[in-house]
Amino acid sequence: MAWSDICITGLGESPVGKVPEKSSTDLYAGVILDAVDDAGITPDDVDVLITGGSRVDPYLYHAEMMAEYLGITPPTCLTVNTGGSTSVSLLRQAAALLLAGMAEHVVIAKADNLATGMSRDSVVESMATIGHPELESPQGPTIPSLYALIEQRYLHRASLRPEEIAPVAVVDRYHASLNPAAQYRDPITTEDVLASRLISDPLRLLECAPVSDGGCAVVLSRRERASGKRPLVNVLAVGQAHDFEHVTQASSLEYTGARISGPAAFRDAGVSPSEIDVAMIYDAFAFIQCMQLEDLGFCAPGEGAAFVGDGNTRLGGALPVNTHGGVLSHSHAGRPSALFLVVEAARQLRNECGGRQVHGAATALVHGEGGILASHATAVLRAAS
Amino acid sequence: MTTTERPRPAGYDDHRPFWDGAAAGRLVVQRCTQCGAVRWPPRILCGACLSPEVEWVEATPTGSLFTWTVIHHTTLAGFKDDPPYAVGLVEVTVAGGLVRMLGGIRGCAPSELQVGMALRAQFEVVDDGALVNWVLVGDDERQET
Numbered sequence: 001m002a003w004s005d006i007c008i009t010g011l012g013e014s015p016v017g018k019v020p021e022k023s024s025t026d027l028y029a030g031v032i033l034d035a036v037d038d039a040g041i042t043p044d045d046v047d048v049l050i051t052g053g054s055r056v057d058p059y060l061y062h063a064e065m066m067a068e069y070l071g072i073t074p075p076t077c078l079t080v081n082t083g084g085s086t087s088v089s090l091l092r093q094a095a096a097l098l099l100a101g102m103a104e105h106v107v108i109a110k111a112d113n114l115a116t117g118m119s120r121d122s123v124v125e126s127m128a129t130i131g132h133p134e135l136e137s138p139q140g141p142t143i144p145s146l147y148a149l150i151e152q153r154y155l156h157r158a159s160l161r162p163e164e165i166a167p168v169a170v171v172d173r174y175h176a177s178l179n180p181a182a183q184y185r186d187p188i189t190t191e192d193v194l195a196s197r198l199i200s201d202p203l204r205l206l207e208c209a210p211v212s213d214g215g216c217a218v219v220l221s222r223r224e225r226a227s228g229k230r231p232l233v234n235v236l237a238v239g240q241a242h243d244f245e246h247v248t249q250a251s252s253l254e255y256t257g258a259r260i261s262g263p264a265a266f267r268d269a270g271v272s273p274s275e276i277d278v279a280m281i282y283d284a285f286a287f288i289q290c291m292q293l294e295d296l297g298f299c300a301p302g303e304g305a306a307f308v309g310d311g312n313t314r315l316g317g318a319l320p321v322n323t324h325g326g327v328l329s330h331s332h333a334g335r336p337s338a339l340f341l342v343v344e345a346a347r348q349l350r351n352e353c354g355g356r357q358v359h360g361a362a363t364a365l366v367h368g369e370g371g372i373l374a375s376h377a378t379a380v381l382r383a384a385s
Numbered sequence: 386m387t388t389t390e391r392p393r394p395a396g397y398d399d400h401r402p403f404w405d406g407a408a409a410g411r412l413v414v415q416r417c418t419q420c421g422a423v424r425w426p427p428r429i430l431c432g433a434c435l436s437p438e439v440e441w442v443e444a445t446p447t448g449s450l451f452t453w454t455v456i457h458h459t460t461l462a463g464f465k466d467d468p469p470y471a472v473g474l475v476e477v478t479v480a481g482g483l484v485r486m487l488g489g490i491r492g493c494a495p496s497e498l499q500v501g502m503a504l505r506a507q508f509e510v511v512d513d514g515a516l517v518n519w520v521l522v523g524d525d526e527r528q529e530t
Contacts, residue, residue, distance in 0.1 A: 145472055
C-alpha cells in the first residue's frame, strides 16, 4: 500500500444557508448516507466514522451517537471537534488508518445548524473561548478582532490599504453566483464590500464569514475496495503545521504555518505550486486568502492581494480559488467549512462542477487553517488515472 | 454596564504575581533563571529550555504597538455597550527579551492608532488584580501634569 492507493470515493453535501427543518443530527445523517451511497458502499461497510460534533447539539461522544442513529457499529468512532484545519488534517489521519490496514472505508462528516439552531450571538459567543480566559478575555477580544489584529499587521508589513483586500470577497461571491448550492449568490462589487459596516477595523461585514446551517461528508477508501461508481480522487499528500494558540505567542504574526504545511505537502506529493489547477483556501475572513496564497508559494510575499485583484483567482484565471464561493459566500456552519473545501476540490477533479468547472482540472490544493491562523493543513489531491 | 458578565482574573497561583504587581501599578513578567528567556503569559516552566526555575522581573511599563484593531461590533455579553473599543498587541522589552501582551488601548481616537507608536501601561483595578491597558505616551503624560 502506498499513498497512491488512498482514494476519495464518496461525497455528500446538504443544502446550506438556513435549513430550519433539519436538526444537526438530521443534517449529519443525510450527508453520511449520501456520501456512502456516492461511494457505492453501504453504511455497514464503514470501518471508521469521524465526526466534528455539533455546537448546537454538543454530544460528548458524537460519532458514536451518529453511528447509533444510523444503526451501524463501526469499530472506530472519533469525534474531532476542532476547527478549520482539522477537516484537511483528518485526510492524513484517515490515510494513515487505511495505509496501516486498520480500515477499508473511512467517513469524515461535519454538519451543524448554527444559523437556525441557536441565536447568532450565542453562536459567536460559543466560539469566544479561543482567547486566554484570564489574560485576554477580560479585554473583550472577539474572534474577528483577533483576526483583525493579524490583518492590520499584514497590511502594515505589505504596505497595503484595506480596500486592496476587498476583491477576495468579490471573487468568492462571483463563484457563488455560479454555484446553485451556495448561500449568498447575488454578485457584489468592491464598493459594496467597502460600504459594508466595520466589524473590527479593518475587517468589514462582507469580509467576514456568515453563520450557516449545513454539512458535508467524504469517504476515503483503499483503492482495491473502491466500487468504481464515481471517478476516484487520490490524496497525494497532506502537510501540517501547528505553531501557537494565543496570538501573543505566535513566532510570527506576519507569516503563517502555511509556509511549513504547504511545502511539506508539495514535497511529499512531488508536485510544485505551478502544477496546481485549482485551489481551495479557507477564508473565514477575506485577508486570510491573500496571506495563504503568498505563504503557499502561489505568489511573492506581499503580492497576495494584487494576485487576487488582477483576476488570477477567478474562474478562467491562472489559479481559480474557492470555486464553490469560499467560506465567505458558500456557507460557514463552523466546523464543516473546511470539509466543504475538500468536497469542492474533489468535485472539480471529478469534473462535476458544471458552470464553475475548471476545464481539465487534474491536480488540486486544499488549505485549511484553524484557531487564529494558528493550525494549518495543506492537501494535494489528484484525479486518479 | 453589565460588568459582572466580564471575564475576570481567576486568581490561580501561576498568575498571582502578575495580578498583584498590576494592582500595585507594576508590570512584572517571568524570566527563566536557567536560560534567561522572558515569558508572558506566566507558566510553570520555560518554553525555551523547560526549566521550572523562574524569577519575576519588573518591566518598565512602556511598549510599542505591534498591531491593533477597533471593535465596532461584539457578541460578548459583558462588552455589548462598549463598542467602539480598541485592543492591541503591545511589545514590551524587558531584561533583554521581548514579550507581546494583548491589552486595551485607551484614550485615543481610532485615527490616531499606528503600528509602532509608543505606549505606556495604565492599570485598571478590578476585583482581584488590575487589567493592563495602554495609552499613548504623550496623552498619559498630559493627564499626569
